Amino acid sequence: MKLKLDIKSNAIDSFNESLAKYEQGEAGDLRAFKFAISHLSHCIELVLKMYLQTLDENLVFAKCHKEVVKRAKSENINLLEAYNLLEGEDFDFKKVIKDHNNPYTVTVDQALSVAKCETCGITGSKFVDQDFIDDIQWMKDLRNSIEHYQFEFTAKEVRLCVGRLVRDLAVFTDVFSLFDLEEAVGKDRYHVFAVLIDEYEHDLQEAKLEVAETKAAIFNSTRPKHRMFIEWNEYTCEKCGNDTMIPNADSSTGYRCTLKDCENEESEEIEVDCDICGCPWPNGEMTSWVDTYSYVCPRCDNPEGW
Template identity: 55%
Template sequence: MDYELDIKENALDSFNEALEKFEQGENGNPKSYKFAILHASHFLELILKIYIISVDENLVFSKCYRHVAKKAKEERISILEAFEKIRAENFDLKTLIASDSSPHTITLDQALEFAKCEKCSITNIDFVDTEFCRDIEWIKGLRNNIEHFQFKLEPKEVRLCIGRLVRSVIEFLEIFSLMDLESEIGKDRFHIFEMLADEYTQLLREATREVKEQESQIFRGIRPKHYAFVEWNVYSCPECNNDTMVPYRESSTGYRCTFCKNEESGEIEVPCDCCGARSPSDAMDTWPMDDGSIEYRCYFCSGQHQADKDD
């Protein structure tokens, strides 16, 4: 029995495979990100071809596309304007491939070139934004290196790029009423799709992962009984309310949130400038000095201990 998929089914099959490989990468197998890139690239190419077919079913074939591109070049207009002129002239693009039993289809770049011409009729804003184009170029370049030469993968960069692409594709499909991607995802992969579709969830996941990676690195090679001697604290960030504030050398406070990059928190422990005891900065008294600087003084060194006793 033959195995046959139409272009939509083919695209969704590749997307579900990309999600499966992405999840394997998330679970500690970085090699799987390679295959997530390949499947995601294939999915993107087919999605853009589905868009082209929605404009004209013949435009997806190279001979027809080149005919339109030639007119665009000759008249110095966009390829979308050239297509609209040809359509207004009632020229049937199908005649260009009538004698070809297996016509060659256009490339991802050609489909994207056409899509980039689309603008909102009210605001005149491009439907395809520059970030989407940059991410497509990045994943396309990485795919070519994987398929034809050698490559280097930065897992975090791969995860974030695939997340941005998923969110952009959802918007792209909605704008042109091509499909509801959420309803097409297999149940076994929906939790991965949901995470990638939600920018906040994905970025928080990355921030939490960074905290764990830093913790693992700082305690590597240290025996558990010596953990108490390692200066490592994770604070709750007052800006985003996530437990993602960790030591950061370049910060003025010595800490930085891996999620929102905030560096300030009253919970960060600071040493008393008199006795050296450490307490949260909010629990310290601040004493202005003659040179304009400020000293931190703990409960005992500030005199509060004696004042409370006298009361």
């Protein structure tokens, strides 16, 4: 029972630590992302162990896991089915580790290999989807390379992956009734969590960051006296309603929304040059003249009106 409580409170502590470091990383301290990854990875490891304990308290130990693997192999069934079989036969897991003072616990992969077998009783679909497993793998690799000082990641990669993992973790802890992730978040970290847990909010935050980063990159790479010639506009996207339409070299209109899955390129606000006087105007206010000009500004279209 004590082990159970320790695992849960450690998992929650690690999660809150991870959020604190994530916030620092987001504020520009890239080194802090390293610790955000380590803490989150530790939290996930503990949560997976908590899941095993819902089956049998001793299943967190590698030796007990091995018994399940052995049975699965001999019967040619999956690990969960093998566990259920052993459980039905009143297999004594406690006895397996009886003579060991400090038995090894399972690895993340071992814990995942059992959780992976869980399916929804109603729909038959898997509770742990492949994307979650891939993200955990990515994070594990990253943590390993961090420990060996060979890490290479972009801040954006970390931010996106942490967001997905936090959302998956919330589902996982809920599906297996481990604890309420949202309730476990400390008050002073809640604003960080609130963005990560909401996929749209998180994507929007990324889109705004991309606007700021792209702008900074363009201005920083241009010599000060040439900066006045930069054509930088931020438009409101007509599709998603955010102020996230910025210049994009690959776009046919010259602009593209930075919000994931929006990527709209059309806006009546985008300025084009008048075919007659050459002045820029929002394209929505332009008139096209049959067989002559495609874009005529209101001033050239109706000179008397001005």
